[in-house]
Amino acid sequence: MDDPLRAAHLLELRVAIRDLLGEEGLDDLREAVRLAPREARLIGALATTLYWNGQDAEARAHAEEALALGDTRSLTTLAALTALEGDLETATGLYTEARAGAPDDHSLLACYASQADVLEAAGEHARAESVAREGIARAGRLGLARSRGAHLAANLAEPLASLGRWKEAREVMTAALALDPPPIHRAWILMVLGTVAVWEGSLAEADDILRLARPLMRGRSRGYDSCLEPDLLECRLAVARADLERARRVAGHVLAEHDLTLSRRYAWPLLVLAARIGRLREAPAGIATTGRVQQAHRATFRAECGGSWAEAVTAWRSVGQPYALGQALVRAAEQDRANARELLREAATIADALGAEPLRREIEATGATLRVGLTTELALSARELEVLRLVAEGLSNKQIAERLFISARTSGVHVSNIMAKLGATSRVEAAALARRTGLI
Numbered sequence: 001m002d003d004p005l006r007a008a009h010l011l012e013l014r015v016a017i018r019d020l021l022g023e024e025g026l027d028d029l030r031e032a033v034r035l036a037p038r039e040a041r042l043i044g045a046l047a048t049t050l051y052w053n054g055q056d057a058e059a060r061a062h063a064e065e066a067l068a069l070g071d072t073r074s075l076t077t078l079a080a081l082t083a084l085e086g087d088l089e090t091a092t093g094l095y096t097e098a099r100a101g102a103p104d105d106h107s108l109l110a111c112y113a114s115q116a117d118v119l120e121a122a123g124e125h126a127r128a129e130s131v132a133r134e135g136i137a138r139a140g141r142l143g144l145a146r147s148r149g150a151h152l153a154a155n156l157a158e159p160l161a162s163l164g165r166w167k168e169a170r171e172v173m174t175a176a177l178a179l180d181p182p183p184i185h186r187a188w189i190l191m192v193l194g195t196v197a198v199w200e201g202s203l204a205e206a207d208d209i210l211r212l213a214r215p216l217m218r219g220r221s222r223g224y225d226s227c228l229e230p231d232l233l234e235c236r237l238a239v240a241r242a243d244l245e246r247a248r249r250v251a252g253h254v255l256a257e258h259d260l261t262l263s264r265r266y267a268w269p270l271l272v273l274a275a276r277i278g279r280l281r282e283a284p285a286g287i288a289t290t291g292r293v294q295q296a297h298r299a300t301f302r303a304e305c306g307g308s309w310a311e312a313v314t315a316w317r318s319v320g321q322p323y324a325l326g327q328a329l330v331r332a333a334e335q336d337r338a339n340a341r342e343l344l345r346e347a348a349t350i351a352d353a354l355g356a357e358p359l360r361r362e363i364e365a366t367g368a369t370l371r372v373g374l375t376t377e378l379a380l381s382a383r384e385l386e387v388l389r390l391v392a393e394g395l396s397n398k399q400i401a402e403r404l405f406i407s408a409r410t411s412g413v414h415v416s417n418i419m420a421k422l423g424a425t426s427r428v429e430a431a432a433l434a435r436r437t438g439l440i
Helices: 004-020 024-036 042-051 054-069 074-084 090-101 103-121 125-141 148-162 167-178 183-198 203-217 223-238 242-258 268-274 291-302 309-319 322-335 337-354 357-370 382-392 397-404 410-422 427-437
Strands: none
Touching: 004 024, 004 042, 004 148, 004 309, 024 042, 042 054, 042 074, 054 074, 054 203, 074 090, 074 103, 103 125, 103 148, 103 291, 125 148, 148 167, 148 183, 148 242, 167 183, 183 203, 183 223, 183 357, 203 382, 223 242, 268 291, 291 309, 291 322, 291 427, 322 337, 322 357, 337 357, 337 382, 337 410, 382 397, 397 410, 410 427
């Protein structure tokens, strides 16, 4: 083609289409920038794609160049890179600036999605939820609920899943899928849905989801994490099914075919699973460990390799992910028999609150192996959860009765039952345990 600028813009258009289909466009963008080396928008798009592929130094250089040439969208890329370096405060300021200067609606909503993603990766689940909800509301007002709104639905479902609010996460994902979003956005939603299904014990559903999602995530449209996410789901599913052959096959593929140092989020979880099935005893060099979530995964990997499960428990408590905490508590009980009953009871409370059947079965099996007696009915009723929340607010039995329009005697019975189920010796301990395990 005789017109380099026109050729560059056609390549840009092809990249946008391929991205929605789940295909990578890095080579096309490099060629587009070669053809039009002063086009700020193209340089910024290249910076974003380099960031997705873990090439941080080059991504930052191009983003800064694009910004200097007037591409305000590059502020989002710079914000994401800054967050990956662990500076969330500076990143937050950059995201605010990026939204204020967004040149179009899609750039604005992409900024919300990026911020929600990095907050979730850092373990800031509540903040990620808030940003994603704000972005979804904006997408609805802008008439972009099916496209960018669906993208943000995945960003919202993920922190809800992390926080143990699986029913809410399912509602968000079901509503977004009903809009028939573009393939790559649908794939991201399905990845979260499949993970929740594994945690709940709906393994046939998770298998169906994986079959739907894998063809939508071919190539590396959003870098190594997009490529690794289906492998992580399949490995989780195989471990949940106790299908060690399948789990080892997936783990072997990941270790042989992928450079895990380029992964933002999924290297450590995959390494944990590889260690759990005996496929790996030492982590490859250079795996990133930025933020509390990755530190908790690393602590879990070390525990799987013979280290301290108590350290993994402490790490997951700081993150506030009840399911991962419950899993660590079970393994900690195996190491600490003196406190096994207390650890397993806390894990059982988490499992019951979440509706995590595989975790509950694991708790019961571990209790039987260790000959630790567990109360058979640990789940709190809906009314008991209401009462527990009020106990945590510091209300007396009388005040709780007035709030719920029940008698003081009934209120007292509920409080006694709650404390017995939680194994708590005081109202303060019951409230603390409830907060720690995500019941309230």
